[in-house]
Amino acid sequence: MEVLTIQASRSILYNIDPIGIETGLVESLCSYLIRLSYEHNLNVGHLVNKLVVPELHKDYLERSSKYGGNSFFEGAKTINGYKDNSTELVRVLEELTTRIDLANLTLFKLKDLVPLRNLFKETFSWCPECIKNWNDNNKSIYYPLIWYLKPVQICFKHKCYLIDKCPACYKKTDILRRQMIPGHCPNCFNLLIQDEAIEEINNLEWQWHTFVYLNIESLIGLNSSKLFVKENISKQLNYINQDLFSDNIPNFARFLGIPKSTLRAWIKSENIPTLDGLLMVCFKLDTTILEFFSKNLPNVTISHLVEKTKTSKEKVIRRRLDFVSIENSLNEVLICDQPISMVATAKIIGRDKRVLYSNFPEYCKQISKRYREYIxxxxxxxxxxxxxxxxxxxxxxxxxxxxxxxxxxxxxxxxxxxxxxxxxxxxxxxxxxxxxxxxxxxxx
Ligand SMILES: [Zn+2]
Ligand SMILES: [Zn+2]
CATH class of the missing domain: 1.10.10 (Arc Repressor Mutant, subunit A)
Incomplete structure (x- = not known):
């Protein structure tokens, strides 16, 4: 414990910066805990038992840690969420590091939007290319929050699937273990990278996966949670049901491909969709989650949205448009067997829909028309x-x-x-x- 007492005058643990705050690739609380232990030359189990558990004031955890039990680690799946185990760990780690921003490493700001039901993966999954890049460039290896969410299956940057088995020992790994080194398998301690070529994703799957990824990334990166009032989901669905489906829930449900009892419960606010469900609804309605929430909302929240759109638009413009390759992609979309929407097209190409419209209006109009006719x-x-x-x-x-x-x-x-x-x-x-x-x- 010597390492720890040296720092005691200011904070008990080093005040290390979380990675990627206010971006879609923000670090997870699990990852922060693992890195914090690593920086102190402690294993995670040691840090948790000696410093965290006593501060949590939970008898069962104290008993469990005293007798070598595993209670804290068994509940780790939801540590990056927003329930007590998550907010309490945030509180304790903030006290120990004297930081005030660790709630950003959890889904706290989405607590009114997504139920925890079916939200987190059972085991850890990661992008081997991200880890390889950070390792090769001597950057801190960390695990983004987005990797822990069940609907997220890909790394958008490397256009590959996340993997959940260590390429060296073929074992799956728990979300949190007593012994963990950032970027390494807790079973065999090899680096979590793979030598073989990464599996390519076919176009149709890529369309859905990118939609999911980009939507969740934009939610996680948002610096306000004001948009997300539960009632807005039912309000919006009700509005769409009246407006587009002449108040015919069975038709609307058929369009969405879900049971009408489910849709009815959502509209009546008796239940709210899981993140997966919400994504599917937005995908079918050819809109993004942020757009879905942005209509009919009080001005305050809309201005937040506008801010957000402005910055992402600037980003898009800053990325120089590669005209030839975009034109090729648009042409491909136009002649492929399955017509797709412009929102999906924009996700596939990785450019903002408005940028595509202003640069390639004819292509975009044709793609959109073809999709409408198909529907x-x-x-x-x-x-x-x-x-x-x-x-x-x-x-x-x-x-x-x-x-x-x-x-x-x-x-x-x-x-x-x-x-x-x-x-x-x-x-x-x-x-x-x-x-x-x-x-x-x-x-x-
Ligand atoms: Zn990656
Ligand atoms: Zn391994």
């Missing part, structure tokens, strides 16, 4: 299929001598609420008229 066609096909089903049910009822009321049709097709959709209801009425069964009131 329309899909919904047309769905309507045609449903009409066929209605027709079959209609005539089989007539043949059975039963009046083909809307209720009977719905029972026959086993689709409740089927005729609530205007076009389908009209179609049914047309059938009635054609077969002279219509009495003017649309008998039920």
């Amino acid at each position: 329309n066609l899909e919904s047309k096909q769905r309507i045609e299929e449903l009409k066929k089903e209605i027709q079959i049910a209609f005539y089989s009822l007539v043949n059975e001598g039963i009046y083909p009321s809307s209720e009977k049709i719905q029972m026959k097709t086993n689709k409740r609420g089927l005729l609530k959709e205007r076009v389908l209801q009209e179609y049914w009425r047309d059938l009635l008229v054609m077969n002279s069964l219509y009495n003017g009131k649309g008998r039920k």
